[in-house]
Amino acid sequence: MTSHTRDGAVPWPPEDAARYRAKGYWEDKPLGAYILEAADRFPERTALVDGDARISYRELADRMDAAAGRLLDLGLRQDDRILVQLPNCWQFTVLTLACFRAGIVPVMALPAHRQFELSYLAELSESRAIAVRDTIKDFSHQDLAKHIAAGTPAMSHVLVSGRVDQGNVDLDALLAPGGDPINARKQFDAAAPAGDDTACFLLSGGTTGLPKLITRTHNDYAYNIKATSAVTNVTADTVYLGTLPVSHNFPLACPGILGVLFAGGRVVMLPSPEPGKAFAAIEREGVTLCTAVPAVVQRWLEYRQETDRQETDRQETDQLETLEVLQVGGSRLADEIARKVKPVLGATLQQVFGMAEGLINMTRLDDPEDVVCTTQGRPVSEADEIRIVDESGTDLPDGVAGAILTRGPYTPRGYYRADEHNARAFTPDGWYGSGDIVERRPDGNLVVQGRDKDMINRGGEKISAEEIESLVYRLDAVTLAAAVSMPDALLGEKLCLFVTLKPGTALTLSDVQESLRRTGVAAFKIPEKLVVVDEIPTTKVGKINKKQLREEVARMLQASGNTG
Template sequence: MTSHTSDGTVAWPADLAAEFRRKGYWEDRTLGSYIHETADRLPEKIALVDGDVRITYSELASRMDAAAERLLQLGLKADDRMMVQLPNGWQFTVLTLACFRAGIVPVMALPAHRKYELSFLTDLSESRAIAVPDVIKDFDHQALAEELAASVPSLDMVLVSGAANPLNARLEEILAPGADPAGARTRLDASAPSPDAPALFLLSGGTTGLPKLITRTHNDYAYNIKATSVPTNVTEDTVYLGTLPASHNFPLACPGILGILFAGGRVVMLPGPEPRKAFAAIEREGVTLSAAVPAVAQRWIEHQEETGGNQLASLEVIQVGGSRLPDEIARKVKPVLGSTLQQVFGMAEGLINVTRLDDPEDVICTTQGRPVSEADEVRIVDEAGNDLPDGVPGSILTRGPYTPRGYYRAPEANARAFTPDGWYASGDIVERRPDGNLIVQGRDKDMINRGGEKISAEEIESLVYRIEDVTMAAAIAMPDEVLGEKLCLYITVKPGAEVTLEQIQTLLHETGVAAFKIPEHLVVVDELPATKVGKINKKELRADIAERLASASAHSK
């Protein structure tokens, strides 16, 4: 009998699943079992640090199991979904592990998401619960969660970290250690989910509107974690600083928080990557490994160049991914930060590529690495689907034991992104070198990559058309030295009408769109260029904005 979540999930073919088991990629264990294994081995070792909170492995296991049982006592059941919209902190980690133990499927929302995204995701996943902070940066997440609970039929439970209103559950009480750890462990082991069951939902970058849900099973995600831990050299001596939003696949499991906990290392959590706080935490905790997007890596380099000092002495490796790291910044990492750069190119849909720590400096600084698993299959193809030789850029196709075969309840998206024989097309244009390392050249789809956060042009355009005076709209990526890309909007308007950037920004704020999706530049033109088949020629628009920016820069000098 399949679970409700499994009904909307595309399964691996049975013969492939059997092969993955036979070759040891899938170990038929649940994610929570790895935490217990570590806790049995290193009970008194510190597992998790969040400010003044320091949690040992035995306490982590106790909190995880106690919370799992409390969630079930609240009325949640195995296979129910829960929206998790928490900032980086011990609460995020313990709640996620508790869901794994109870068989509840967390939906990994971002703290930046607002009503527009959350209502869609909650409805699509039919989530029964949502976990939120009370207030962050003057935004009342609890009030929004209550609003969602009143409007989404499936949602009947609000869990709040911090000051919870009387009708909501206080998350810190749910996550407290248990009085009977051994009993809780025995009971949860007896009712553990199937290793093939959905463990969590990650969110896609989404090129055609709102994010899609990516089902990751216990088996495939455990392998994702273990396969990425090897080339990053994760051991029980690893001290990991998590500053990127933990609900992203990269800081969660590549190897990220879960990889370090599987190995018995220590996870240090910070709400953000601001250099002064991050550097202080690195020095205080003896951090050896961290992860960053290119904009963060650049800020850290600039801060170190400005301030100097020896705060980063313990930092051995910094992973950089989320978007392409410019070669000139890559070359500064080792001399300025003193740590080995590991470039990471991957996707929440599966395939992860990394440079190896012992690669030549040229490979580390100019490529985005190669697959972490021998079982990862990669093809580079032209527009007709023909395989291309090394050195020729093309679209990447991939499949393997941790690359799912389709999105959740998204047949149209699956028909676009997956071939009938299971190859996933991410939309990335890459070039493969003869040594197997990949160089990311860009995207073949309508996507803006703002410092690692993916923005669908189509989604923003559809919202802008709500302004009556806008006759045509085209959202494109414009180059930015810090973030890589920012969102630029080209529009045409009705004769005599005037539409301002502020007007568009206000509309999107009122719609409840995440702040990182708000356009930062507006160009009003008489006519948008078109291709021969009548589509808006965005290639021409990208060239136009690059020229405008270059001209403005030249005039400002």
């Protein structure tokens, strides 16, 4: 069939694709097939846990195929897109697998996204449907989804988990088991998507405006999952706790919920990494593997140490007895925090540095402490190519920090329908530049030093300075705006906004925050500090000097006694 999604994607060069197939990296097998293989091996094992819900592999396969059929009954077809904005729940997993099975493409939105981001994503992807929880923390995602659907010409269905308004589709019912799993399986086996077809759209961390769509195919994403699973030693005995938003690549497929389900292990869904709930889930389910961002790790360490001080019988400190591996990524983990993980939490730390655009680096489980605590690992695949270059694109020797370039069998060659941005982010011969500044040690491990792009990394959530600045310019009082990162002990970075104003006007932080809330921007993107200045410094070529502004923020924090 002609693939509309493939029309907007950038393919791998034929010679590279042939090499990846010859080496066995690409198996030309759809993602749903790996789930069915696990279900055939372990039909009665528990695959998925979400609160009181416990779903076996037999039931998971049944729900997956039945839901795929019901999506087609709604009028969706292979290669149609569905915008998925669900929290960590069994519904997210089953819907995603059903989409893989039917060849429908899930667009992985975040629960934190609001009208501003969702409208853009729906339009760019031409989504035919949107899937949401009815409410989360008193916010009506159902009302928002109806508004998005009304403003998106291609969108004809709102799928809702929970209380369902008239005219919308009951997602929980759509994901129910079917009546004829054998024939359903035959139907979808016969019409399975090809390995080169788009499996899903992930979102970029974008430094230039709104997120870009990252096209992940069945071939490249399956290899991403298998390669990271091998390094993390995922087996059928693995019990994985998903607490980070699972629409992110890290908890979804590195190896995440998909890697554990491929292997026949058990996935435990939890909507929040709050330590009391997370530790209880680890103890209750015998969790062996978790993923976290540095801010979460710090909270877990503080909670565990406080519990140790309070407990006399030390019963509570046994909650993490089964936890073997704690993966940490999303942003750089401070070395001093890294050294506390094993002694305090009892788990082996695995540092992860990667990107939804492809390349994943990990420390190995048997690496010495120096590597585990002071580096962000090395590529998970022998086929990952890496260059460290200076500003002119010249390769640098080991031990010298520079910009990282990469390509490989699970690093796509361009964003979806983003020719102008692709020309900046990718070299003509297919190397992707993430904007990260890294140093490669002689042993091949990478040390992340920072970024060369203008992006704020707030606890693993990436905020485009350009996006926020463009929204702030809607305020009449603002003549010039510059968003920069501000050090924060818990989140790593927060967003600080510098502005100059028109004569005779005034602006407060509350004014800015309220304006952005009315715009419908995600809450994590709202500035937490405002600095009104007479003049914003510029470089010799007239660009805003963000480096100088970041230094000014650091001086202000130091003067106030807050060093971040």
